[in-house]
Amino acid sequence: MGPIDELWEILTLVTVVALGGLAVLVALVRGGGGKTKTAPRPPRVDEKERAEELPSPEAPAEVENRGGGVAVEPEVVEPTAPEVERPESARGRLQRLRARLARSNSAIGNALLAVLSRGGLSESDWEDVEDTLLASDLGVEATEELVSSLRTQVKVDGTTDPEQVRRWLHDDLLRLVDPTMDRRIAASREGDHPAVILVVGVNGTGKTTTVGKLGRVLVAEDKDVVLGAADTFRAAAADQLQTWGERVGVPTVRSDREGADPASVAFEAARAGVEMEADVVLIDTAGRLHTKRGLMDELGKIKRVVEKVAPVSEVLLVLDATTGQNGMRQAEEFAREVDITGIVLTKMDGTAKGGIVVNVQRKLGVPVKLIGLGEGPDDLAPFDPEAFVSAIVG
Template sequence: MEIVILAVVIALVAIGAISGLVVSSRKKKLPPPPPSAPTVTAPPAEPRVGEEAERPGGEERRTVEDVGLPGSGATATEEPAVVPPAVPEAPAVEVPEPTAGRLVRLRARLSRSQNSLGKGLLTLLSREHLDEDTWEEIEDTLLAADVGVAPTQELVERLRERVRVLGTRTPEELRTLLREELLGLVGTEADRAVHTEGGLEVPGVVMVVGVNGTGKTTTTGKLARVLVADGRSVVLGAADTFRAAAADQLQTWGERVGARTVRGPEGGDPASIAFDAVKEGIAEGADVVLIDTAGRLHTKAGLMDELGKVKRVVEKHGPLDEVLLVLDATTGQNGLVQARVFAEVVDITGIVLTKLDGTAKGGIVVAVQRELGVPVKLVGLGEGADDLAPFEPEAFVDALIGD
């Protein structure tokens, strides 16, 4: 049995040896691979220093001074600088044009609209024979300029008398005669200063009133410029709470000349704002407080009563120095109706005629003074910031007559 097993093992070993030889011979008979270009692997380049060092392509060589040292403030990656948000600059405070002689400087604007009155009168008075028809034409010219019936009749009578005494009439004599009579009609004796003195501890208080659309807010802002030009400090009270943009508009006017504006919520109590404005004026030691009121229809009793309330509340601090009524000169005789009603509610102390450069009816100056018994103190002659001028009778009459 052992002999049989041994024979099987020997046989298996012989078979394995023969198989190995066959495989080995087959491997040796495989065709060799096709020849290819030999791959040459270059040894790593040795680092070079000094003059032999190569600079990277596209970069300039830097010196030691160009390279920041640690701790010198230079960093490999600098964070972008944080730029603070821009703060809007405060509007530059303007220096208003001096008020002295302002109407004289604006005479050209006034004469362009009013010259027809003076030229018309001079032409009629220069006729060789002044008959009744001519005097009627003179009267019609004055009435068309809104001088008013009573003042017109007075002027015509005086002109008749002086022309009769004068006899011969040269153009220069007629001009002098007409100038004197118109000056007498306008009045040269009235106090036309805007009073803003106030008391020892209370600023002067000026209230601006008028109907819608006459330019009260703009006039208040321009009046602030007139006062600042004369060296006065001003606080503005935005008591027109019914018109949405009124307070913003007044504040803009104030900022231009460095005057602070006291305002309240839209639709707030105008009397309360007017009271606070005077209170702030006292606290700041201001010279003048200007109070802009809402436009009121002279036919609305409730609005007019509210205006009286504003006046009474302000007078708790002290008396009002001025109540200025703003009238649109282009409305003519209709402005007299408005003036009459306002005078019944508040004691008007002065008149501001706006848009006087836009009408040929300069006679309204005479008519409104006669109607209210108070003088015209300021006139508006344009839309510019410094186009509000103190009224000067001589300059006004000279503009009427022309050169």
């Protein structure tokens, strides 16, 4: 064998060994990687720096031109909690929480059943029925419908059997609550975008708490969640939200500056959701009075700016169920400003005003999707018409 042949042999050997090594390396990297569903990844520093250096083609003019807000560089805060909780799954939550709903709302059912099973009902008895329904915030229209239906059934059947009366009441109430409405939360990726959910409402209704609780519901469903703290008005709101996220290993996009432009934070949250390939981005917004024009306009701006990155799949209006007629007015004003796709009724644990479910759905034509039944982290449940009506009439 000549020196040339020997050289060829050595070269071939080296190439084979190098290729083999490369193949092993690739296999190792693949085996250790893959998209983890439960551990969301903040953008790497080098990616973030690059994004800051390069003018972003999709950066919206509205973010540059930041109304009255202060310029922000929202940051992604990686969860640091040493122990990540496993939240309760959505299924069965309402069963667990049903007792709370019944505690305050069964008074309505009991009052109605007491009168209706009495027999030989006078006009004043029917007025009592009407007053009880109105006091539960059912609304005039639905109350009239329900009373008229019950009157007909009592007249035709002539029965005062409590079981039969309970069944009528149950069926009529269920019809009013409307089990046919689509109450699913749009929380799945669409194409290459995460779902984006905006949470809006007046001050103190429970928006931040609801975003935190909803994040837990979605984590329990194995969704990759990103939280956006666009409530830059209340100093503690971003901390509050971040704490909710940390407990379940979810990152929060926030600004440390009070008064930062909420649209900018919302935009960055949506962008982080896209970069992280998250399933859903939940954006908390500041409480605003429905009567303040400028603040209501700001909501429209937040939505428009977010939509430069990804379409907004849900706008959830959070209403405090204890606020009665005032809550209804808020709902109408918010609905005028942004397209509400679902309602969250909070504080249903402390009120006998469950009738608001029917009232608000009728006024807005959108379903109640979630109800808050306490201050505990898993005290938010998907709204289930049957369980709700059963809690009222037993």
